[in-house]
Amino acid sequence: MNIEQIQQRLVKFRSLELRLELHSNFSAMELMRIVVRNTDSLKETEVYNYGQVIFIQHHVSGEHLSQIIEQMKKQGRFSFETPDFCEIIECKHDLSKISFDERKLSSGQWNGIQSNKLPCQIIQSSQEIDHKFNQLTDRSINKSGLLYFPTLRDAEFYYLYDTFAENNNTLRSFFQLIIFDERAWFERILVNKYGLQVSVAGEEAGVCELKLFGKRPGIARVVALSKNTMIDIPLDALSAELYVYLSLNNEVLDTRYIAEGVFAFAPTADVVFEQDEQFNIEGVIMLRGEGIHHDYKQAYTDKIPITMCAFANAEGGSVFVGIDDDGKVVGVVNGDDLRLKVENWWEDNAIGKVDRRYVFHPLFDEKGIERTVVEIRVEEAKTKPIAIRKNNGQETYYMRRDGSNRPMRRDDFVHLIQLSSRNSDSTSLIIRK
Known part of the structure; x- marks a missing residue:
């Protein structure tokens, strides 16, 4: 995928959340990372200025962001006309020569992004961390009136992804587009002593299939949703490890792992255990x-x-x-x-x-x-x-x-x-x- 194809996708969105990481080098602000998410919630622009490192959270339309990308391609720089920030931002990357990888992920499975309620597609370009970046990573980030972070990596995860660093990755993304897949997703899965009650939402929810795979005891089952977006699935016994997949034409749109608690790489969001005390303790x-x-x-x-x-x-x-x-x-x-x-x-x-x-x-x-x-x-x-x-x-x-x-x-x-x-x-x- 190239930058022109990404621009074609962006113009379709009415509201986008744009998050930037900038590094100051006296003469200008250099763009280090850009994260884009489609969203319905509009917020005011926020600027978190740590001196050498600046984070910006901004909201733009898809058309406006496409214009910003066009400026980056032609001039290598752009600016924001906002009350909080209007500095010239340098982009030293040649966007026309960058290739972008695309992958599909269920909510809660990537970088601990638990705030995503829908499955999402990730489009990104990655590059090796340079020496300058390593030096900044080893330093603490602190500024009067702002949150303290022991390393730049912690600050990046917090401001770019609303979460906390979990691993040391030798790659970092320069551009990242997180697009919610609104075709179908799990709205809620209720677990009780009889089995599962699954609620599915989305534009194409009624034509999806549910696929269950489990261990101890083994479960393998496929259930068509038809026009129903809520369905009861009786189970003789609840598997200790149960995966529920939402599939459309053999493409997995969303996944849930039936387990109590939240795990870093297991999508347990929207899984609810019936509040029956006798059943709960026996199930535990x-x-x-x-x-x-x-x-x-x-x-x-x-x-x-x-x-x-x-x-x-x-x-x-x-x-x-x-x-x-x-x-x-x-x-x-x-x-x-x-x-x-x-x-x-x-x-x-x-x-x-x-x-x-x-x-x-x-x-x-x-x-x-x-x-x-x-x-x-x-x-x-x-x-x-x-x-x-x-x-x-x-x-x-x-x-x-x-x-x-x-x-x-x-x-x-x-x-x-x-x-x-x-x-x-x-x-x-x-x-x-």
Whole structure:
């Protein structure tokens, strides 16, 4: 694909979100990256000036952007006539000689772009990172009144993609166009004890097919949607690994992975588990196991409040007491006594406010005897981080990662600071020395 073909696509869009990364070299602003997305939401122009590095978020029509690209091709420069920014921007790339790769991706699968609700096509050109870029990457980015980032790479992911850096890629994109595919997409998948209820939206949703593939137990099924955009798919058992594909003429438009929690490269967005407490806990025990949102404990231990602290500093979660490490129901002797022990320990040793509640589940063990399993539901803390005070008075901060509790690192604190800055209207961050 060449730049002329991209321009032909751009003119069809009424509203585009344009994000730029510029590097200042005294005489002019040099264009380093350009990211374009089609969008319906119009926002005011934002300029984030870190001195040597500047990020711009701007909204233009497709026709206007095509004209800007034409200026880049002929003159190698362009400018924005906005109240915030009107500097001349240099483009040292010969667009007529650049080839662009095109690939199709489901939402939530690429660079952690979780904000995309629809499947999207990525059109981009990539190039090796030059020496100048490496030097900037090693430096922290900070400016009074702006968010702090430990590296340029973190700032790029935040301002260009609304997410955080996850890998060290030796390539970077110069031009990137993210186009939402509005033909058909998964609007919601409801998971319950009977199977799946799938809702599909889009211009061509009624002529698509659903394809299911799973393991343990194996599932392979194809379901035609016809004119229905909502369909019930009964399942004898829910697979531990279930992929649901939305297909149009054998082209996969959208994909969902049926699993609780959010994974970096698994499109779990818009997958909802039915809020039936009895089913939920049995499904967690039988199919999901321990993970980022679930933890098992056979009986009371001081590790329970530490796990609660880790959940509160992450996305929340549940501690199930009365389940052994193999996922077998053993129950607790006295649920009220357990609750009292946890609360006393928490009040004596925890620092910070955490919303929590206790749910008592009657479940049957392997011999058919009814046991009581206590679920301690921990909400994500509104004010982070939550700390645990040890015997020597030292405060330790924990975060839930990959199904385990780990002491927070510096980058974890940076992550919380960035989230707090983004949600400053409702959330405050307290760092204790």
